[in-house]
Amino acid sequence: MKRLATFLIALSIGGSAYAGEVTVSVRGADGKPVPDAVVMVYPNGQPSKGPIKFPWAYRVSQQNIQFSPFMLVVPVGADVQFPNLDKVRHHVYSFSPGNKFEIKLYGHEENRTAKMNAPGVVAIGCNIHDQMVSFIRVVDTAYAAKTDANGVVTVRDVPTGAITAKVWHPYLRGMKNEKALAITSVGAGAAREAVTVELRQPSGHH
Template structure:
């Protein structure tokens, strides 16, 4: 009985300590790699989202555009909105749960805002209608953005099999696509309807 208890304790510790890297390749309808797609792993019980992922919690206004075009942040985190342009910007969003307004501010000024509700935040400028960006607020510790090859790497995952969520605002109607993964496979492929070449942003 004692040996059985020790085995169960060891198995529990080993499972908790075991971390996986899941590679997800995102392509469009033409088979071209999709850059800047968001890939999310499922939340794990007892594992809280970080205060920041591997990139800054920041969306700049630069060259009359938001940079990055797509930003992923943990729920509850604060995002900086620095203005790098010589003109003033009036940044806002009407997205449910994360409505905000940052009234006119000029070059080298910065505003800060905390996002407390998971979801998609469409960001615009009240002065420059062509400016649009997206913030994805997530409640999972597993998030990645695809690179130039369309590949995202989710690190620290616990389950060998499961599902990931893939999203890009310009493809698949801007809806979440859920794709099963198997850690025994070198790569999971997710296909989004639409073509990246048809959109100015990637």
């Protein structure tokens, strides 16, 4: 399904004759793969113009008193759905600057949406259940994705030429929890980079 979707995107965007892909492998200091790290590629260092559409659903569901997925990448202006699949009620909120919202107590099978107005990090919590934490990365580039369980992510259909790229993770030790990648250009083929990041223990989630 995922693969099919990727294929479809490639088809849709791959109209331009010159396109390449960037594959980044993210590992922790301990050598373990780091999932849910977001790689963002900016051709010529510029945000994407025009509407951005990612092939995955803009949805963070609540199930088993957990947010799922833990990490969601959405473009600016996206409406993110927060369906409650649990039998208990939740009170979802975010104090993140630019993307503050609060969805007060709503119950089972109810769905709410919130609009992500500004690029940046949206830390989502539940006022009732402290252990519930997830992140939405609101990006202003079309070339962004999060690493899989193996810590690998491939960003496709990146126009050839100079790029800037960075990796972000909520627990990454660094300015804005980001780290710039070494890769600076994309050719016709695949550009690869393995990056090692240092993560810290998440606070308050025992």
